[in-house]
Amino acid sequence: MPAKIVMIGGGSGLPVIIKPLVKADVDLTAIVTVADDGGSSGLLRDYVNIIPPGDIRNILVAMSTADQKLLDLFQYRFQTQDDFLAKHAVGNLLIAALTEMTGDVSEAITELAHYLKIKGQVYPVAKQPLVLKAKTTEGHLLSGEAAITAAHQALDTVWVAPTTPEKTIQANPEAIDAILSADMIVYGPGSLFTSILPNVVVPGIKEALQVTPAKQVYIANIMTQKGETDAYTDAEHLAVLNRHLGKNMIDAVLTNSTIVPEDFVDYQRWGEISTQVKQDPDAISKKDAEVVSRDFLLLRDAGAFHDGDKVANVLLSLLEK
Structure with missing residues (x-):
């Protein structure tokens, strides 16, 4: 039977690792998180009363x-001059439409997963938008x-509210079941406070993460995030994650050398001064x-990113231990 890997996060970081896996x-x-309230996702969650679809789409x-x-x-x-369709992604609109048609976001995702021939499962951390x-x-x-x-x-x-x-x-029961039956839980890469932790702090999810027998791995960010994690070391990222988990749950930290x-x-292009x-490493080791x-760095588009193939290979090697 194939090993079960559960990825937790949101934003643009997760797909980079998922593609090679x-x-x-x-x-x-x-x-994925359901707390995104910006851009197309934010507009759709307000006007159609659905969970933000952007991370699910990606x-x-x-x-x-x-x-x-x-x-x-x-x-x-759609282009910015397209009036009320401006900046909406076609996939976001399809997720919104199918959610209305089926009455359940999980059914909507399952149908789209069939059309797109996906290999894997995608679960929103909750079936309702959260703040x-x-x-x-x-x-x-x-x-x-x-904001x-x-x-x-x-x-x-950080925490979430209805x-x-x-x-x-109410946490998505499918997400809880996936966590409890996983062989490995992987956090990130992604914004610590706005992509990863919004999943961790959902009641029911946090408790499942505390009792799962899975090996838990954190992929530390390569760059800090303006304001939120200025001057953070990889160990300080880890400390914040463990604190929100309620105990030292992380077994391994992947950090770029x-x-x-x-x-x-x-x-200027990426809108951040990071x-x-x-x-x-000593502080990480003290957290057990x-x-x-490793060299996880990929330089492209005037930015510093994770090399998905390198990260995926290390995750797979950790599974074999």
Whole structure:
């Protein structure tokens, strides 16, 4: 039986690792955040009252074995001058439409997964949109993922809340089952406070992560994130993740050892003033986690990214241990 790997996160980082893993002999599941309230996803969650579809769309494409022309259409985003369709991705609209038609987002995802011939499973962490809340290191409270990101303030803690006080948060039972039956849980890569932790802190998910027998791996970011994780080392990222998990749950940390050339990253293009995440292997070891330091760096498009093939190979080797 293929080993079961569960990826947890959101944003653009997860698909980079998923694409090469799809080619391996593994049973792959992605659990994605439902707290995104910006861009096309934010508009659709407000107007159609569905979970934000953007991260789900990107994961479906990463897992797909369908014709590239179909994937290009699914990912196509309308131009800014197209009035009310401006900036909406076709895939987001299809997820919204199928959710209305079936009455259940899981059924909508299952149907799209069939059309796109995906290899794996995609589960929203909850079947309802959630609001991300944050407390800064100075004690200020922030609400909404887009607002938290835009604030560029150092964060201490995040949690999720229902969209209205009378609602209760219910974790997706499919996500819980996947966590409990996994051989490996992989966090990231992605924004610590706005892509990874919004999944971890969902009631029911957190408890499942505390009791699963799976090996738990954190892929440390290559660059810090403006405001949120300025000057964070890889060990400090790990400490925040473990604190939100409620205990030291991470068994291994994948951390990049290659230097990012100072003049390569176009910070203006990527909208951030960030620095390379520094390594602190001793502090990681004190958290009872194995340090896996490798060259994971891929330089492209004037930015520093993870090389998905290199990361996937290391994950597969950890599975064999």
